[in-house]
Amino acid sequence: MGLECKVYMVRVSYDQKPFRRSLIHAWGAEVVASPSNETNSGRSILAEHPDSSGSLGIAISEAVEDAATRDDSAYSLGSVLNHVLMHQTVIGEEAIEQMKMAGAYPDVIIGCVGGGSNFAGLAFPFMRDKIAGKEIDFLACEPAACPTLTHGIYTYDFGDTAKLAPVTPMHTLGHDFVPESIHAGGLRYHGMAPLISHLVQLGLIRAEAYLQNDIFGSAITFARSEGIIPAPESAHAIHGAVTTAKKADEEGKSKTILFNLSGHGHFDMAAYDNYLAGKLVDVAFDEAEMERALKAIESLPKTA
Numbered sequence: 001m002g003l004e005c006k007v008y009m010v011r012v013s014y015d016q017k018p019f020r021r022s023l024i025h026a027w028g029a030e031v032v033a034s035p036s037n038e039t040n041s042g043r044s045i046l047a048e049h050p051d052s053s054g055s056l057g058i059a060i061s062e063a064v065e066d067a068a069t070r071d072d073s074a075y076s077l078g079s080v081l082n083h084v085l086m087h088q089t090v091i092g093e094e095a096i097e098q099m100k101m102a103g104a105y106p107d108v109i110i111g112c113v114g115g116g117s118n119f120a121g122l123a124f125p126f127m128r129d130k131i132a133g134k135e136i137d138f139l140a141c142e143p144a145a146c147p148t149l150t151h152g153i154y155t156y157d158f159g160d161t162a163k164l165a166p167v168t169p170m171h172t173l174g175h176d177f178v179p180e181s182i183h184a185g186g187l188r189y190h191g192m193a194p195l196i197s198h199l200v201q202l203g204l205i206r207a208e209a210y211l212q213n214d215i216f217g218s219a220i221t222f223a224r225s226e227g228i229i230p231a232p233e234s235a236h237a238i239h240g241a242v243t244t245a246k247k248a249d250e251e252g253k254s255k256t257i258l259f260n261l262s263g264h265g266h267f268d269m270a271a272y273d274n275y276l277a278g279k280l281v282d283v284a285f286d287e288a289e290m291e292r293a294l295k296a297i298e299s300l301p302k303t304a
């Protein structure tokens, strides 16, 4: 297409997933580890935390700053924003047609949530039926190390760490909360899409948080029964589906479960190796770090 592209990749992913970098290079783009020395946001974070593992909030700050300080560049975000969620609803619209072909309708709809786009994409086209009275259980699955919906508060916050993006109402752990370095890098985001946050507030979506050894256990079960190696992010949705199915079995109920397999895990084999060798660490959620990060947003506007 002849478009130049520069990618700010979260430091921990940059280090853990070298072949993603290779792909980006193969397609002709430039990739730098974030936080980097290329922006004011990156430099100020590195000055305070030279070993920062980075976060999606920091990478967003760097990309926004870089684009905003050049005349010839535009910045595009691939999740969180409501219009991105709307674009992704093609997944749910297609799922409706596929369910019709299977002569079925889901009792439970499950997806993993980072910024919220793949889950919303699957869930939103079915949501109109729930609002019209149909009984559907919507389950958003997040990592225990970054439990935005299950532990965060609902308030206005910045979408990025350096406060360059506008404030939006969302569930948040605080814009400068840096989650532990779990393998599901795409779920290490401090906030949540405004539309998903709103639906959680209305009680139309519920959320659960899982430890990484548990989600890899379900990923292995899935790989051995379906032949597909899921991304660690997607493994959260799989774990949600597995636990929901087990609970239904225990209760003697038959449930139709629809979940989104958001990506493959072919670049995450080091994480699978660690899991299979029993070396994967379950990192606890840092409550004190969240309290600190939430204190920093006390003065922002509150939701009604």
Ligand SMILES: Cc1ncc(COP(=O)(O)O)c(C=O)c1O
Pocket (backbone or CB within 6 Å): 078, 079, 080, 112, 113, 114, 115, 116, 117, 118, 119, 185, 186, 187, 231, 233, 234, 262, 263, 264
């Ligand atoms: C495979 C995969 N699934 C899910 C996500 C989470 O993003 P979102 O919540 O926007 O769908 C990511 C993010 O990088 C991802 O790589």
